Amino acid sequence: MIEVDGLTRLYRRGTLETQVLKGVSFRVRRGEFVVIMGRSGSGKSTLLNILGLLDRPDGGRYLLDGADLSGADDDARSAARNRKLGFVFQQFHLLERASALRNVTLPLLYAEQDSGDSTERAERALQAVGLTHRPRHLPSELSGGEQQRVAIARALINDPAVILADEPTGNLDAQNGREILEIFRHLVDGGRTLVLVTHDRAVAERGDRVLVLDDGRIVGEEAVPTPAAGTRSDAAGAV
Amino acid sequence: MNRSQRIARDVLVSLSAQRSRVLLMMLGLTVGVAVLSAVIVIGQGTRERIMGLVEKHGLDMVMVRAGGDVQIFAPQSDRGLASLVEADARAVEAEVPYVDLVSAVQNQRGISVVYEDRSVITRAFGVEPTWLAIRHRDVAEGEFLSESDMAAMARVAVLGVKVTRALFPEGGAVGRTVRVNNDPYTVKGVFIELGTDAAGVDDWDDRIVVPLTTSARRLFNRPYLEQIVFRVTDVRRVPETAERVRNLLAVRHGIGPGQPADFFVREPEDVEGAALETTSTLSALLLAISVVALVVGGLVIMNLMLASVSQRSREIGLRRSMGARASDISRQFLLEALFVALAGGAVGVAAGTVIAAALGAAGIASSRITWVPFAVALVACAAIGVVFGIHPARNAARVDPAASLRGRAA
Ligand SMILES: Nc1ncnc2c1ncn2[C@@H]1O[C@H](COP(=O)(O)OP(=O)(O)OP(=O)(O)O)[C@@H](O)[C@H]1O
Numbered sequence A: 001m002i003e004v005d006g007l008t009r010l011y012r013r014g015t016l017e018t019q020v021l022k023g024v025s026f027r028v029r030r031g032e033f034v035v036i037m038g039r040s041g042s043g044k045s046t047l048l049n050i051l052g053l054l055d056r057p058d059g060g061r062y063l064l065d066g067a068d069l070s071g072a073d074d075d076a077r078s079a080a081r082n083r084k085l086g087f088v089f090q091q092f093h094l095l096e097r098a099s100a101l102r103n104v105t106l107p108l109l110y111a112e113q114d115s116g117d118s119t120e121r122a123e124r125a126l127q128a129v130g131l132t133h134r135p136r137h138l139p140s141e142l143s144g145g146e147q148q149r150v151a152i153a154r155a156l157i158n159d160p161a162v163i164l165a166d167e168p169t170g171n172l173d174a175q176n177g178r179e180i181l182e183i184f185r186h187l188v189d190g191g192r193t194l195v196l197v198t199h200d201r202a203v204a205e206r207g208d209r210v211l212v213l214d215d216g217r218i219v220g221e222e223a224v225p226t227p228a229a230g231t232r233s234d235a236a237g238a239v
Numbered sequence B: 001m002n003r004s005q006r007i008a009r010d011v012l013v014s015l016s017a018q019r020s021r022v023l024l025m026m027l028g029l030t031v032g033v034a035v036l037s038a039v040i041v042i043g044q045g046t047r048e049r050i051m052g053l054v055e056k057h058g059l060d061m062v063m064v065r066a067g068g069d070v071q072i073f074a075p076q077s078d079r080g081l082a083s084l085v086e087a088d089a090r091a092v093e094a095e096v097p098y099v100d101l102v103s104a105v106q107n108q109r110g111i112s113v114v115y116e117d118r119s120v121i122t123r124a125f126g127v128e129p130t131w132l133a134i135r136h137r138d139v140a141e142g143e144f145l146s147e148s149d150m151a152a153m154a155r156v157a158v159l160g161v162k163v164t165r166a167l168f169p170e171g172g173a174v175g176r177t178v179r180v181n182n183d184p185y186t187v188k189g190v191f192i193e194l195g196t197d198a199a200g201v202d203d204w205d206d207r208i209v210v211p212l213t214t215s216a217r218r219l220f221n222r223p224y225l226e227q228i229v230f231r232v233t234d235v236r237r238v239p240e241t242a243e244r245v246r247n248l249l250a251v252r253h254g255i256g257p258g259q260p261a262d263f264f265v266r267e268p269e270d271v272e273g274a275a276l277e278t279t280s281t282l283s284a285l286l287l288a289i290s291v292v293a294l295v296v297g298g299l300v301i302m303n304l305m306l307a308s309v310s311q312r313s314r315e316i317g318l319r320r321s322m323g324a325r326a327s328d329i330s331r332q333f334l335l336e337a338l339f340v341a342l343a344g345g346a347v348g349v350a351a352g353t354v355i356a357a358a359l360g361a362a363g364i365a366s367s368r369i370t371w372v373p374f375a376v377a378l379v380a381c382a383a384i385g386v387v388f389g390i391h392p393a394r395n396a397a398r399v400d401p402a403a404s405l406r407g408r409a410a
């Protein structure tokens, strides 16, 4: 689903140059839950932005679903973001003045085709993340956990193959963090591909595979040990 | 709904959720449009009132009379002054600017008009076809005199209402033949009722009008004129036009400076011309003010939109992550500026027309509400929205999505 090969990214401001990515290569298969770990400033968000077609690498190759969009124009990349990708952020990034329901429908605005009853689709997406009450509430009237569920529903509404999540549990307490991870597990079990960035070991253990990023390179790759799988199914049973 | 329509609707939904911001943004433009539409409504009302006065009092007509300065007093009997000729009329027509219609006029009292066993003694006028428009007259039945009547020296007449009533109490005058000083004339038309002049001396309804050629060659059988009347294209030009005619005729009649003239140029009082002058100065001033206000209003919108682009960079990044193209973002911000400008214009044009109508109702100004201020406001605000919205929209499209989503604050 995702193939990167020798990705580099250099930030330049005046004479100050920061080589953030120095040749990153890895693959993510369809339906896989991959965690990217690394200390702060190691370039995780930079990498995720490139995977999300929000940023372009300076070098290397990136194939999303077999297509190389690094040279494509803004329209083509935007269309791919709309159809194939869903984003979940640490800060939720909901529109403050819009209800939960309207926040969830926003990606439908930019779809090529009209999607019929957008409210009905949004309600279904909210159902999928377990948030059926309070569809008319504003983000400020929702708890952090509820806000992140709204954000996940928004990421899901166009039925994307890949979900990209940057520290999705970073602003949540432990209980809410666990619940959000349960939702992600369900999505992966349903066939979606998930790339999740975190520096939290406990979160990383919920993935299928962990890539460790350090100093602009992947320095380690580990399959998550079996005990985590046990915890996983326990938690899944509890939901 | 297609993509653009969905984006437009989304902008409307967003704006309706932040009405106080919209009000703040559109305020300057609203003031500008209000002043502009009030100026238009009052301008049109004033124009209409003055046109009405011109119609009613013939303020755009100048009359040259035969005879000297003593003629300030209306003549009670026709004098045989042989000073004005048709060539004078043609010279005025050809040489004096702002003169658009000219008619030479002859008239004579004591003309007998007979139909069967009824008869009247009245005053006859010999005029050119242009006379009807110059004097702001109209026919109620039939037609006025034509160029071919002139060319044929036709024995045709248009009758005043009193003459018509005296000769045709049962109506049906048009097409009948009457005898004018014993010659047969066909009744071509009947004037609308006019009443007497302001002094109550001249009865406009007690007369008949025939072609100038007919009166000169047949009825009166003389070449000289009693009057030349002409219309001035612009009421404000009446005094200078009258002066030019005075000078022209003085030259033509060989009258030196200080010598008494053998003609008299009578112009209407200039009161309304002066009124029109002040009104147009005032409205030019207000127009300038409203244009300044419109530009300031546009700048206010632009600056608040620019501020909003940087405040909402996170929203822009978020929308880009959801698949918005750079062009979708610029369209969103352009539409936002456009809708705000149009809302400002709508409120402004409503306020301006209401204020102008209230001034009109209070008798302070003349007002006339037409579609013009609405069309002007629509076009002006659409243009302002686009012109002042383009820069913020471009900036919004250029926001780097990756950088804008980095921030920590929620
Ligand atoms: N626009 C930019 N210009 C210059 N340097 C940048 C820019 N964006 C990021 N960087 C630098 O690149 C490095 C990697 O940043 P990035 O946000 O990818 O790290 P991260 O791994 O996500 O860190 P964290 O865990 O704190 O979120 C940092 O040193 C950062 O200062």
Ligand SMILES: [Mg+2]
Binding pocket: A044, A045, A046, A166
């Ligand atoms: Mg980061």
